[in-house]
Amino acid sequence: MNPVIPAPRAAVLAGLGGWVPERVVTNDELAARLDTSDGWIRTRTGIGSRRVADPADATSDLAVRAGAAALDHSGAGQADTVLLATVTPDHPCPATAPDVADRLGLSGAAAFDIGAVCAGFVYALATATGLIAAGAADRVLVIGADTYSRIVGPEDRGNLAIFGDGAGAVVLRAGDPDEPGALAAFDLGSDGSGRELITVPAGGSRRPVTGPGADVHFAMRGREVYRHAVTRLTESARASLDAAGLLPSEVDRFVPHQANLRILRSVADDLGVPADRLVTNLHEIGNTGAASVPLALADAAAHGELTAGETVLLNAFGGGLAWGSCLLRWPKLPSSPRPYPRRSTT
Incomplete structure (x- = not known):
């Protein structure tokens, strides 16, 4: 049998x-x-x-x-x-x-x-x-x-x-892997040699908080992070697209981590994804860390900017250094609540 x-x-x-x-x-x-x-x-x-x-x-x-x-x-x-x-x-x-x-x-x-x-x-x-x-x-x-x-x-x-x-x-x-909404073509990576580029120095086992002078505040080397972010985000997105057998021109909506508008535009340009397919909301709420990708998705979905059947590329970079990407075909979902009312920041 x-x-x-x-x-x-x-x-x-x-x-x-x-x-x-x-x-x-x-x-x-x-x-x-x-x-x-x-x-x-x-x-x-x-x-x-x-x-x-x-x-x-x-x-x-x-x-x-x-x-x-x-x-x-x-x-x-x-x-x-x-x-x-x-x-x-x-x-x-x-x-x-x-x-x-x-x-x-x-x-x-x-x-x-x-x-x-x-x-x-x-x-x-x-x-x-x-x-x-x-x-x-x-x-x-x-x-x-x-x-x-x-x-x-x-x-x-x-x-x-x-x-x-x-x-x-x-x-x-x-x-089912073939149904709309299925997550696929993941690419994950890290580079611990860049651990000091984005860090909270004290508070862990290496540097416990032992007194008022302990450095417990977030620190980031912006210029170096910018360079690494553009490179790693672009490479990771390409790896996911290659794994799925897709071209950048086939991406309908690109939803990256909302780090910095210059970074996002540079990555989209390097990939060859048209600028009008880039989903952004950082102008209203800034960089919300691990929350930024799902908040961008929730905001775009609530405002009708994601359509069933569209190919959506997710992409993120952060401290560690760590990065990752994945793809999905957007499913048909009920109307979703707005995570916040949109406001003008001009």
């Missing part, structure tokens, strides 16, 4: 959601207290405003709101696994994901954090895909959430201009 070989299982996008804090910090507000200006920030980053969490809110609070929106949008309201991509967990120990799962009514679900900085959400998607393919999960809630306002120094004009707080989430279900 021939053995029965189970059909391959894919992770299929079934719902999405996002949430950002109400407080808007404009470029002019930053310029009023720091040596900067609206023009300086816009020219270098493309950002006009960002959101900052209430002092009473932690990363888990943002993650719960985004996760609830994604679960509701999926129609099922349930998940057996919760993955949280973040570099700003509520505590060094324990992980934040189990708390998020419990507060979402998913107590008992497998839950853990993923720390790949701004590439974390794509890493979490790949992890969820592997769990589903292995039969270890059937329905996974993947959340990207960060509160950079907690780790950026109060006088750090460069990083204060770039980063904002927010959370985005998707629900992935087990499905």
Whole structure:
């Protein structure tokens, strides 16, 4: 008797959601207290405003709101696994994901954090895909959430201009590799020799926080990061396209990590993806770290900018250094709630 070989299982996008804090910090507000200006920030980053969490809110609070929106949008309201991509967990120990799962009514679900900085959400998607393919999960809630306002120094004009707080989430279900919404053609990579380019120096086992002089603020070498980001994002996107047998001209929507508008445009140009296919929302909410890709997806979907059948390329780069990409054909989903109202920043 021939053995029965189970059909391959894919992770299929079934719902999405996002949430950002109400407080808007404009470029002019930053310029009023720091040596900067609206023009300086816009020219270098493309950002006009960002959101900052209430002092009473932690990363888990943002993650719960985004996760609830994604679960509701999926129609099922349930998940057996919760993955949280973040570099700003509520505590060094324990992980934040189990708390998020419990507060979402998913107590008992497998839950853990993923720390790949701004590439974390794509890493979490790949992890969820592997769990589903292995039969270890059937329905996974993947959340990207960060509160950079907690780790950026109060006088750090460069990083204060770039980063904002927010959370985005998707629900992935087990499905067929050929159906719309199936995630495929992952490419992941890292280069630990660049670990000091994006870092919070103190707070871990190498440099514990032992006194008031400990450097616990986020630090980034912008010029070097720019060069690495453009190179790695472009290479990773090409690897995913090659794995899928697609040309850049066949990408309908390119949704990269919302790091810096100059980086995004450079990558799109290097790939040969037309500029009008680039999805961006950082001008309104800044760089939200691991939340940026799902927030961009949720925002674009809510405003009718993603159409069923379109080929969508996801792409992210962050500290580590770490990067990743994947592809999907956009599925037909119910109308999704807006993660935030759009506002003019001109």
